């Protein structure tokens with residue numbers, strides 16, 4: 001009966017219910033779109049960022065992240081490989097070698113960050129192949145007898161005035177303490193990169209890097225790529241557990257630990273959207289409070305009769321809250337449908353910032369919305385709970401109706 | 411002992427700022443089972459106030475009410491609410507019914523609160539509707555009924571749970587004289603055939619004529635009490 005009455009009361013004053021519903025729907029869509037942009041947009045950026053090179057989880061020597069160094073290396077053993085391939089969430093695992101050095105082309109010189117990669121695997125896991133603007137990508141087969149190929153980042157190439165085919169001299173230090181120097185051919189040059197950290201990168205085949213740096217079979221990093229970046233923490237935890245018995249010198253970290261500046265500044269940026277939440281709670285709250293208060297004023301006499309007949313005050317509270325609850329559910333359904341429509345153009349076309357924004361070293365020119373679950377369940381929670389909580393105020397007022405007064409005034 | 415309500419030295423004083431209104435002044439009387447009593451008196455003589463105090467809807471300044479053998483003075487709000495539900499039927503001047511409930515549901519409401527099973531509720535509703543001459547309107551909603559029909563539904567709702575007494579505050583005031591007269595006939599029949607106890611407050615001379623007992627109030631005090 002209570003539900004029946006609540007339900008019928010909604011359709012009794014259609015215009016008023018419509019108005020209440022409208023404020024809830026507007027609030028819902030606003031929140032949903034904001035969420036789709038921030039959560040979904042950041043989700044895209046994270047995907048882009050991790051896909052670019054970081055990966056989702058990385059394995060290093062346990063001291064490497066804090067103090068990167070040639071000697072803080074690891075051996076990619078069969079045991080490690082087995083543990084990684086056994087984990088179904090991991091799609092790609094790429095080994096890498098890093099070191100610093102000096103690069104020369106003719107009289108031009110600059111500091112370089114040497115990155116050794118497995119060309120084919122790296123190309124499958126990351127977007128590196130798409131970034132080659134001029135020339136060719138590294139060939140997967142390394143011939144120790146031939147002059148080795150390198151890929152230069154855009155920034156590096158312009159400092160060195162490098163062209164495809166240029167001869168490049170690289171000087172570094174080998175792990176055995178010797179001076180490492182060798183001659184390379186520039187096989188390709190990257191397009192301008194959005195990651196400012198990558199400006200000094202010079203890529204070569206991992207076997208060449210190992211030989212050049214006298215690392216033998218040692219590497220510095222295994223970057224792991226998952227299907228869903230949201231699984232990063234889970235996967236890292238599993239790996240940590242499984243690797244603990246095999247290698248005590250290893251550390252497993254997520255992209256959030258590896259790229260802390262990026263992660264933190266993004267989180268900070270995201271927290272700004274809570275202001276939006278507050279505004280929406282206000283819109284919904286005031287809309288509901290206003291109309292429900294009016295409704296209660298009009299129904300005073302009815303409540304008086306219900307109380308005189310022996311209804312308990314809590315029944316009236318229940319009736320009013322249920323009425324708002326039903327209305328908020330209906331509004332949420334409509335709001336969700338409208339949000340589906342509203343997010344669509346944001347997903348396809350996105351929003352271009354008037355000025356490119358830099359977040360943790362990544363320059364972002366536009367942001368795209370996405371259909372992320374939080375963009376739906378969050379508005380549902382916010383709208384329904386706000387409506388229900390706010391309706392308690394008039395509901396308590398109604399429950400305290402004095403039947404005598406209610407009956408005398410009409 | 412066959413008394414339904416016993417009033418002893420009932421007083422009600424309203425204070426609005428400096429002004430005191432002695433709305434009910436030392437009223438004592440007893441209503442017996444099966445009576446058909448009218449309380450008459452000019453506007454402001456305290457009829458409504460008195461009725462409200464009898465049902466415990468309103469507290470008295472002093473005096474006591476014994477309803478169905480129990481004093482209502484010391485009851486908690488929720489006990490009083492249940493007690494009222496089980497022992498008193500209400501008919502108000504107008505807009506008695508809950509607009510979002512059908513005729514059937516309006517009449518069922520108290521039985522629902524009392525926890526009477528559905529089957530029995532349905533039976534009682536159709537029986538009572540035929541008694542008040544409204545068979546067939548179960549599914550209709552109050553706004554689709556005439557004022558007279560609405561008051562009949564109100565009567566049906568009031569008596570369906572077999573209360574000890576029906577308190578009716580000017581039940582005919584908003585009806586034309588024909589509908590008022592019909593409604594009164596119907597209530598009189600219920601009184602004679604079923605022995606339902608009625609207590610009216612009224613300006614309506616028709617009710618005063620047909621009442622078996624007429625109590626007249628003046629300035630909150632009993633001016634006369636005549637049993638015919």
Ligand SMILES: Nc1ncnc2c1ncn2[C@@H]1O[C@H](COP(=O)(O)OP(=O)(O)OP(=O)(O)O)[C@@H](O)[C@H]1O
Pocket residue numbers: 424425426431433451452453454455456457458459460
């Ligand atoms: N809540 C209140 N506050 C102050 N005075 C009140 C209140 N309720 C009633 N009164 C006063 O008490 C007196 C009795 O009122 P009551 O409504 O009982 O009279 P009544 O006989 O029912 O009149 P009517 O025939 O117009 O319905 C009136 O003078 C009225 O103004």
Ligand SMILES: [Mg+2]
Pocket residue numbers: 457458459579
């Ligand atoms: Mg009155």
